[in-house]
Amino acid sequence: MIDYKLYIPGPVDVSPEAYQAMATRVMGHRSPDFVDLYQSCQAQLQELFQTKDPVFLSTSSAWGVMEGAVRNLSRKKVLCCMCGAFSDKWLDVSQRCGKEAEGLVVEWGTHIPPELLDEKLASGEFDLVTLVHNETSCGMMNPLEGIMKVLAKYPDVISVIDTVSSFSVVPIPKDDWGIDVILTGSQKALALPPGLALLSVSERAFARAESIEGRGYYFDFLEFLKNHEKGMTPSTPAIPQIHGLKYTLDKIFEEGIENRQARHAKLNAIVHDWVSEKGFELLPQKQYASKSLTCVRNNLEVDIAGFVKALREEKKLAIDGGYGKIKGKTFRISNMGNENEETISHLLSSMDEVLPRFLSS
Ligand SMILES: *Cc1c(COP(=O)(O)O)cnc(C)c1O
Numbered sequence: 001m002i003d004y005k006l007y008i009p010g011p012v013d014v015s016p017e018a019y020q021a022m023a024t025r026v027m028g029h030r031s032p033d034f035v036d037l038y039q040s041c042q043a044q045l046q047e048l049f050q051t052k053d054p055v056f057l058s059t060s061s062a063w064g065v066m067e068g069a070v071r072n073l074s075r076k077k078v079l080c081c082m083c084g085a086f087s088d089k090w091l092d093v094s095q096r097c098g099k100e101a102e103g104l105v106v107e108w109g110t111h112i113p114p115e116l117l118d119e120k121l122a123s124g125e126f127d128l129v130t131l132v133h134n135e136t137s138c139g140m141m142n143p144l145e146g147i148m149k150v151l152a153k154y155p156d157v158i159s160v161i162d163t164v165s166s167f168s169v170v171p172i173p174k175d176d177w178g179i180d181v182i183l184t185g186s187q188k189a190l191a192l193p194p195g196l197a198l199l200s201v202s203e204r205a206f207a208r209a210e211s212i213e214g215r216g217y218y219f220d221f222l223e224f225l226k227n228h229e230k231g232m233t234p235s236t237p238a239i240p241q242i243h244g245l246k247y248t249l250d251k252i253f254e255e256g257i258e259n260r261q262a263r264h265a266k267l268n269a270i271v272h273d274w275v276s277e278k279g280f281e282l283l284p285q286k287q288y289a290s291k292s293l294t295c296v297r298n299n300l301e302v303d304i305a306g307f308v309k310a311l312r313e314e315k316k317l318a319i320d321g322g323y324g325k326i327k328g329k330t331f332r333i334s335n336m337g338n339e340n341e342e343t344i345s346h347l348l349s350s351m352d353e354v355l356p357r358f359l360s361s
Contacts, residue, residue: 004312007347008320009136009165009293009334011187011194018192021247022240029239035231037242044249048167048257049182049200051174056224057245058197059238062164062185063093065197066130068219069160069181070094070101072209074128079104079120079157081112083142084135085324086162094130098214102126108326109138109283109295114146121154127208128158134166136188137323139295139332140284141166148177158205164188167198168252169264169292169336180205186241189264189292190248191337196241201225265291267335267344274348278355283330293334300359304328307358315350 006013027033038057045055058065070078070093077100080091085108094101104120106112112131120126129151134141144161151159160181163172167184174182180202187194201209201221209221217223223234252260271294275282283295298304305328308321320332335344 004316004318006318007334007339008318009139009188009332009336010185012189012191012334012337013339014191014193015338017251018244018247022193022244024240024243026239029236030232034239037239037246038231038233041242041246041249044253045198046200048249048252049174049198050172050176051182051200053175053200053202054225054228055198055200056221056228057233057237057242058199058219058224059195059233059235059241060197060219061187061194062162062183062197064219065183065199066090066160066162067093067097068216068221069183069199070097070099070128070130071219072212072215072221073158073160073181073205074099074101075208075212076127077101077125078128078130079117079126081117081129081131081142082106083110083112083138083140084108084132085137086164087130087132087135090130090132090162109135109140110285111140111142111288112147114143114150117147118150118153121150121157126157128160130160130162132162132164133172134163134169134290134292136165136290136293136332137295137326138283138330139290139293140288141170141290143288144172145177148179152178155204158208165292165336166290168257168260170261171257174200186245189336190245192241192244192248195238196245198245263340264335267339267341268292268294270341270344271333271335271348274351283326292336293332295330295332298322298329298331302331302355302360303358304331307331307355310354310357311351315354317347317350319347319351 078094082103183199186192186196281297322330
């Protein structure tokens, strides 16, 4: 029995109402009822994605469409911007798909400098760039607007932007910034259970896909487009997840997109204040700190594993004890999804009670 609440940066806590929305009788995925459900999400999704392009629903985790993007879009060579666990893995994924790929590598927790990207792309070697907007492993948010300005100079280079943990947290004007492929997952800021990835693909990217062989079937962007035009998905989708999505979209528009973003910014600032009050530091530079989660550097040499365990067992609250090679050297707190001032204050005061026992004296 899971008797604790998640404050890890994904999956995040799901509301009882969202679970309830998912508990709807299953229907045929080629039925008019499904088409109604699918199409009822489109206008809201396009507004949320800030795009006129179609928004597809993929029954997979985000990695499915991250891999799919590479398979659909690169003929020459992929440039993978690497600044943390998720962005680093994209290089390996690209190579495993049999693509030529190279990394633009910076230290974990630091941002991708637009000038460096410009230098790399000037070589003319690359036809696809992968970038993680919000590097969840480090709590670092890349300067996407500046990065997209560089990409605008290279019309033959397609951009794939992972916004898995920033989507709906900050404005990301897909069309205005010229993002070709933007993708996210259900279990982060949308606060749904895992199992659904969402993506939007530009006309330029569809045109590229047409010229690429070996796109496969399950993640073929053109297959998605063909089905989308009928209000459907290529194969049987996770229908409960889509009911949950519809519920969530209605909630988002009820709250208002801007209000939602302001709520996330405020909660994030509250956590940041706690970090400095305690004498901790952020992993990234403040200027590039994520708005959806906080990655705290363990400069006070806390027994992180002990702290996280005690918080979960005694207070029934789960935070994250660090990802990959910075496990134990950092810890992470999510403020995504449905959190509000009350729930975040409750977390912080519970942390205050538990923390002293794990500080090195
Ligand atoms: C969580 C996360 C992923 C992985 O998503 P899955 O749904 O597990 O495939 C990828 N990128 C970022 C930035 C993430 O935060």
